[in-house]
Amino acid sequence: MTTLFEATTIPICEGPRDQTAEILFEMPPGAWDTHFHVFGPVSSFPYAEHRLYSPPESPLEDYLVLMEALGIERGVCVHPNVHGADNSVTLDAVARSDGRLLAVIKPHHEMTFVQLRDMKAQGVCGVRFAFNPQHGSGELDTRLFERMLDWCRDLGWCVKLHFAPAALDGLAERLARVDIPIIIDHFGRVDTAQGVDQPHFLRLLDLAKLDHVWIKLTGADRISGSGAPYDDVVPFAHALADVAPDRLLWGSDWPHSGYFDPKHIPNDGDLLNLLARFAPDAELRRKILVDNPQRLFGAA
Secondary structure, three states: OOOOOOOOOOOOOOOOOOOOOOOOOOOOOOOEEEEOOEEOOOOOOOOOOOOOOOOOEOOOHHHHHHHHOOOOOOOEEEEOOOOOOOHHEEEEEEEEOOEEEEEEEEOOOOOOHHHHHHHHOOOEEEEEEOOOHHHHOOOOOOOHHHHHHHHHHHHHOEEHHHHHHHHHHHHHHHHHHHHOOOEEOOHHOOOOHHHOOHHHHHHHHHHHHOOOOOEEEHHHHHHOOOOOHHHHHHHHHHHHHHHHHEEEEEEEOOOOOOOHHHHHHOOOOOHHHHHHHHHHOHHHHHHHHHHHHHHHHOOO
Protein backbone atom coordinates (compact mmCIF):
# COMPACT_ATOMS: atom_id res chain seq x y z
CA MET A 1 0.00 0.00 0.00
CA THR A 2 1.17 3.54 -0.72
CA THR A 3 -0.02 6.95 0.29
CA LEU A 4 -0.97 9.79 -2.02
CA PHE A 5 2.29 11.54 -1.37
CA GLU A 6 4.51 8.48 -1.96
CA ALA A 7 2.97 7.67 -5.34
CA THR A 8 5.03 9.97 -7.55
CA THR A 9 4.26 8.15 -10.81
CA ILE A 10 0.46 8.05 -10.42
CA PRO A 11 -1.30 11.20 -11.70
CA ILE A 12 -3.20 13.33 -9.20
CA CYS A 13 -6.70 14.22 -10.37
CA GLU A 14 -8.77 17.25 -9.48
CA GLY A 15 -10.94 17.49 -6.38
CA PRO A 16 -14.51 18.76 -6.00
CA ARG A 17 -15.49 22.41 -6.32
CA ASP A 18 -15.44 24.54 -3.19
CA GLN A 19 -18.68 26.36 -3.98
CA THR A 20 -22.16 24.81 -4.37
CA ALA A 21 -24.78 26.52 -6.50
CA GLU A 22 -28.07 27.44 -4.87
CA ILE A 23 -30.76 24.77 -5.17
CA LEU A 24 -33.59 26.17 -7.28
CA PHE A 25 -36.41 23.87 -6.19
CA GLU A 26 -37.80 22.90 -2.82
CA MET A 27 -36.08 19.79 -1.54
CA PRO A 28 -38.52 17.28 -0.04
CA PRO A 29 -37.88 16.15 3.53
CA GLY A 30 -36.03 12.87 3.79
CA ALA A 31 -34.05 13.20 0.54
CA TRP A 32 -31.33 10.64 -0.21
CA ASP A 33 -28.01 10.83 -2.05
CA THR A 34 -27.55 7.23 -3.15
CA HIS A 35 -24.07 7.53 -4.66
CA PHE A 36 -21.03 9.31 -3.26
CA HIS A 37 -17.53 8.34 -2.15
CA VAL A 38 -15.15 9.21 0.67
CA PHE A 39 -11.39 9.40 0.08
CA GLY A 40 -8.94 9.26 2.97
CA PRO A 41 -7.47 10.70 4.99
CA VAL A 42 -4.61 8.65 3.58
CA SER A 43 -2.76 8.72 6.90
CA SER A 44 -5.50 6.44 8.24
CA PHE A 45 -6.81 4.88 5.01
CA PRO A 46 -4.05 4.54 2.39
CA TYR A 47 -4.90 4.39 -1.30
CA ALA A 48 -4.40 1.09 -3.10
CA GLU A 49 -0.99 0.62 -4.63
CA HIS A 50 -2.43 -0.24 -8.04
CA ARG A 51 -4.76 2.58 -9.08
CA LEU A 52 -5.27 4.79 -12.11
CA TYR A 53 -5.03 8.12 -10.27
CA SER A 54 -4.75 9.71 -6.85
CA PRO A 55 -7.63 11.96 -5.86
CA PRO A 56 -7.24 14.72 -3.27
CA GLU A 57 -8.52 13.70 0.13
CA SER A 58 -12.30 14.13 0.41
CA PRO A 59 -13.11 12.96 3.93
CA LEU A 60 -16.48 12.40 5.56
CA GLU A 61 -16.44 15.84 7.18
CA ASP A 62 -16.41 17.52 3.76
CA TYR A 63 -19.29 15.38 2.54
CA LEU A 64 -21.40 16.23 5.58
CA VAL A 65 -21.02 19.91 4.68
CA LEU A 66 -22.27 19.13 1.18
CA MET A 67 -25.24 17.20 2.58
CA GLU A 68 -26.27 20.28 4.51
CA ALA A 69 -25.85 22.56 1.50
CA LEU A 70 -27.95 20.31 -0.75
CA GLY A 71 -30.65 19.52 1.80
CA ILE A 72 -29.83 15.79 1.86
CA GLU A 73 -30.74 13.77 4.97
CA ARG A 74 -29.66 10.20 4.12
CA GLY A 75 -26.91 8.77 1.95
CA VAL A 76 -25.26 5.65 0.57
CA CYS A 77 -21.46 5.75 0.64
CA VAL A 78 -20.14 3.67 -2.25
CA HIS A 79 -16.67 2.22 -1.79
CA PRO A 80 -14.26 3.71 -4.35
CA ASN A 81 -11.82 1.76 -6.50
CA VAL A 82 -8.96 4.03 -5.44
CA HIS A 83 -9.06 2.41 -1.99
CA GLY A 84 -8.94 -1.06 -3.51
CA ALA A 85 -10.43 -4.06 -1.70
CA ASP A 86 -9.95 -2.55 1.77
CA ASN A 87 -13.41 -1.25 2.67
CA SER A 88 -12.27 0.37 5.93
CA VAL A 89 -12.65 3.98 4.78
CA THR A 90 -16.27 3.39 3.78
CA LEU A 91 -17.17 1.46 6.93
CA ASP A 92 -15.57 4.19 9.03
CA ALA A 93 -17.64 6.89 7.31
CA VAL A 94 -20.86 5.03 8.02
CA ALA A 95 -19.86 4.37 11.63
CA ARG A 96 -19.32 8.10 12.21
CA SER A 97 -22.48 9.29 10.42
CA ASP A 98 -24.92 9.09 13.35
CA GLY A 99 -27.07 6.66 11.39
CA ARG A 100 -27.48 8.91 8.34
CA LEU A 101 -25.41 6.78 5.99
CA LEU A 102 -25.35 3.25 4.63
CA ALA A 103 -22.54 1.58 2.68
CA VAL A 104 -22.02 -0.37 -0.51
CA ILE A 105 -18.74 -2.25 -0.42
CA LYS A 106 -16.30 -3.75 -2.89
CA PRO A 107 -16.37 -7.58 -2.74
CA HIS A 108 -13.38 -9.86 -3.17
CA HIS A 109 -12.75 -13.60 -3.21
CA GLU A 110 -11.35 -13.79 0.33
CA MET A 111 -14.58 -12.54 1.88
CA THR A 112 -16.73 -14.96 3.83
CA PHE A 113 -20.45 -14.90 4.44
CA VAL A 114 -19.83 -14.39 8.17
CA GLN A 115 -17.78 -11.28 7.42
CA LEU A 116 -20.54 -9.89 5.22
CA ARG A 117 -23.14 -10.65 7.87
CA ASP A 118 -21.06 -8.69 10.36
CA MET A 119 -20.81 -5.83 7.86
CA LYS A 120 -24.59 -5.73 7.57
CA ALA A 121 -24.72 -4.89 11.26
CA GLN A 122 -22.33 -2.02 10.48
CA GLY A 123 -24.66 -0.50 7.90
CA VAL A 124 -23.67 -2.25 4.68
CA CYS A 125 -26.57 -2.76 2.27
CA GLY A 126 -24.94 -4.08 -0.90
CA VAL A 127 -21.90 -4.80 -3.03
CA ARG A 128 -20.64 -3.10 -6.16
CA PHE A 129 -18.97 -4.52 -9.25
CA ALA A 130 -17.18 -1.75 -11.18
CA PHE A 131 -15.79 -3.14 -14.40
CA ASN A 132 -15.87 -0.15 -16.68
CA PRO A 133 -12.66 -0.25 -18.76
CA GLN A 134 -11.96 3.34 -17.67
CA HIS A 135 -11.42 1.94 -14.17
CA GLY A 136 -8.84 -0.55 -15.34
CA SER A 137 -11.02 -3.63 -15.75
CA GLY A 138 -13.45 -4.32 -18.54
CA GLU A 139 -14.82 -7.69 -17.51
CA LEU A 140 -17.16 -8.89 -14.79
CA ASP A 141 -15.71 -11.45 -12.39
CA THR A 142 -18.52 -13.93 -13.00
CA ARG A 143 -17.46 -16.41 -10.32
CA LEU A 144 -17.44 -13.74 -7.62
CA PHE A 145 -20.65 -12.25 -9.02
CA GLU A 146 -22.55 -15.52 -8.72
CA ARG A 147 -21.31 -16.09 -5.19
CA MET A 148 -22.32 -12.58 -4.15
CA LEU A 149 -25.76 -12.95 -5.71
CA ASP A 150 -26.42 -15.91 -3.43
CA TRP A 151 -25.05 -14.20 -0.33
CA CYS A 152 -26.78 -10.88 -1.05
CA ARG A 153 -30.07 -12.75 -1.42
CA ASP A 154 -29.61 -14.20 2.07
CA LEU A 155 -28.59 -10.81 3.49
CA GLY A 156 -31.33 -8.79 1.82
CA TRP A 157 -28.75 -6.70 -0.06
CA CYS A 158 -28.57 -5.18 -3.53
CA VAL A 159 -25.89 -5.56 -6.19
CA LYS A 160 -24.65 -2.45 -7.98
CA LEU A 161 -23.03 -2.50 -11.40
CA HIS A 162 -20.86 0.06 -13.16
CA PHE A 163 -19.96 -0.92 -16.70
CA ALA A 164 -19.51 0.30 -20.24
CA PRO A 165 -22.75 0.15 -22.27
CA ALA A 166 -21.42 -2.62 -24.52
CA ALA A 167 -21.36 -4.92 -21.49
CA LEU A 168 -25.15 -5.13 -21.68
CA ASP A 169 -24.82 -7.21 -24.85
CA GLY A 170 -23.68 -10.15 -22.76
CA LEU A 171 -25.20 -9.20 -19.41
CA ALA A 172 -28.80 -8.20 -20.11
CA GLU A 173 -30.26 -11.70 -20.27
CA ARG A 174 -28.47 -12.73 -17.06
CA LEU A 175 -29.55 -9.60 -15.19
CA ALA A 176 -33.14 -10.09 -16.28
CA ARG A 177 -33.23 -13.44 -14.43
CA VAL A 178 -31.76 -12.18 -11.14
CA ASP A 179 -34.15 -12.25 -8.18
CA ILE A 180 -32.56 -9.55 -5.99
CA PRO A 181 -32.32 -5.79 -6.54
CA ILE A 182 -29.85 -4.81 -9.27
CA ILE A 183 -28.76 -1.16 -9.48
CA ILE A 184 -27.15 0.15 -12.67
CA ASP A 185 -24.93 3.20 -12.20
CA HIS A 186 -24.66 6.35 -14.27
CA PHE A 187 -27.39 5.74 -16.88
CA GLY A 188 -25.52 2.58 -17.91
CA ARG A 189 -22.73 4.92 -19.18
CA VAL A 190 -24.59 5.29 -22.49
CA ASP A 191 -23.13 7.47 -25.24
CA THR A 192 -25.56 10.37 -25.45
CA ALA A 193 -24.34 11.22 -28.96
CA GLN A 194 -26.01 8.03 -30.22
CA GLY A 195 -29.45 9.16 -29.06
CA VAL A 196 -32.23 7.45 -27.14
CA ASP A 197 -32.89 4.99 -29.98
CA GLN A 198 -29.43 3.40 -29.79
CA PRO A 199 -29.42 -0.36 -29.15
CA HIS A 200 -27.55 -0.09 -25.83
CA PHE A 201 -30.04 2.35 -24.35
CA LEU A 202 -33.03 0.40 -25.67
CA ARG A 203 -31.60 -2.66 -23.91
CA LEU A 204 -31.24 -0.61 -20.73
CA LEU A 205 -34.86 0.53 -21.04
CA ASP A 206 -36.00 -3.06 -21.37
CA LEU A 207 -34.15 -3.95 -18.16
CA ALA A 208 -35.54 -0.88 -16.41
CA LYS A 209 -39.05 -2.22 -16.93
CA LEU A 210 -38.29 -5.18 -14.64
CA ASP A 211 -39.32 -4.87 -11.01
CA HIS A 212 -35.89 -5.76 -9.61
CA VAL A 213 -33.83 -3.36 -11.76
CA TRP A 214 -33.06 0.15 -10.53
CA ILE A 215 -31.28 2.90 -12.50
CA LYS A 216 -29.22 5.73 -11.06
CA LEU A 217 -29.64 9.17 -12.59
CA THR A 218 -26.04 9.91 -11.67
CA GLY A 219 -22.93 10.99 -13.52
CA ALA A 220 -24.64 13.23 -16.09
CA ASP A 221 -21.29 15.00 -16.40
CA ARG A 222 -19.62 11.68 -17.23
CA ILE A 223 -21.91 10.71 -20.09
CA SER A 224 -22.63 14.13 -21.58
CA GLY A 225 -20.97 14.95 -24.86
CA SER A 226 -21.96 18.61 -24.73
CA GLY A 227 -20.92 19.38 -21.16
CA ALA A 228 -22.70 21.64 -18.69
CA PRO A 229 -25.64 22.22 -18.50
CA TYR A 230 -25.86 18.61 -19.81
CA ASP A 231 -28.80 19.18 -22.16
CA ASP A 232 -28.04 15.98 -24.06
CA VAL A 233 -28.66 13.84 -20.94
CA VAL A 234 -32.21 15.10 -20.30
CA PRO A 235 -33.97 12.96 -22.97
CA PHE A 236 -32.42 9.82 -21.48
CA ALA A 237 -33.75 10.67 -18.03
CA HIS A 238 -37.21 11.32 -19.48
CA ALA A 239 -37.20 7.98 -21.28
CA LEU A 240 -36.26 6.15 -18.08
CA ALA A 241 -38.88 8.03 -16.08
CA ASP A 242 -41.51 6.90 -18.58
CA VAL A 243 -40.83 3.22 -17.91
CA ALA A 244 -39.51 3.10 -14.33
CA PRO A 245 -40.57 6.12 -12.24
CA ASP A 246 -40.67 3.94 -9.10
CA ARG A 247 -37.13 2.57 -9.55
CA LEU A 248 -35.05 5.64 -10.35
CA LEU A 249 -32.48 6.94 -7.86
CA TRP A 250 -30.44 10.13 -7.61
CA GLY A 251 -26.88 10.52 -6.44
CA SER A 252 -24.29 13.28 -6.41
CA ASP A 253 -21.27 11.15 -7.40
CA TRP A 254 -19.24 13.46 -5.14
CA PRO A 255 -16.29 14.11 -5.15
CA HIS A 256 -16.24 13.54 -8.94
CA SER A 257 -12.85 11.84 -9.16
CA GLY A 258 -10.95 11.11 -12.33
CA TYR A 259 -11.01 14.60 -13.83
CA PHE A 260 -7.71 16.25 -14.67
CA ASP A 261 -9.05 19.54 -16.01
CA PRO A 262 -10.72 21.74 -13.37
CA LYS A 263 -13.20 23.19 -15.85
CA HIS A 264 -14.80 19.75 -16.23
CA ILE A 265 -15.54 19.35 -12.51
CA PRO A 266 -19.32 19.67 -12.09
CA ASN A 267 -20.94 21.90 -9.52
CA ASP A 268 -22.92 19.77 -7.07
CA GLY A 269 -25.73 22.30 -6.90
CA ASP A 270 -26.00 22.34 -10.69
CA LEU A 271 -26.21 18.54 -10.76
CA LEU A 272 -29.03 18.54 -8.22
CA ASN A 273 -30.81 21.35 -10.08
CA LEU A 274 -30.57 19.18 -13.19
CA LEU A 275 -32.96 16.78 -11.49
CA ALA A 276 -35.68 19.41 -11.91
CA ARG A 277 -35.23 19.01 -15.67
CA PHE A 278 -35.07 15.24 -15.45
CA ALA A 279 -38.28 15.27 -13.40
CA PRO A 280 -40.21 18.54 -13.81
CA ASP A 281 -43.07 17.17 -11.72
CA ALA A 282 -42.50 17.61 -7.97
CA GLU A 283 -44.16 14.29 -7.18
CA LEU A 284 -41.76 12.42 -9.45
CA ARG A 285 -38.82 14.23 -7.86
CA ARG A 286 -40.08 13.14 -4.46
CA LYS A 287 -40.16 9.54 -5.68
CA ILE A 288 -36.60 9.74 -6.95
CA LEU A 289 -35.19 11.56 -3.92
CA VAL A 290 -37.24 10.06 -1.10
CA ASP A 291 -39.74 7.29 -1.78
CA ASN A 292 -37.68 5.08 -4.09
CA PRO A 293 -34.47 5.01 -2.01
CA GLN A 294 -36.45 4.68 1.19
CA ARG A 295 -38.20 1.61 -0.21
CA LEU A 296 -34.93 0.11 -1.42
CA PHE A 297 -32.59 1.03 1.43
CA GLY A 298 -34.77 2.16 4.29
CA ALA A 299 -35.03 -1.22 5.99
CA ALA A 300 -31.28 -1.86 5.74
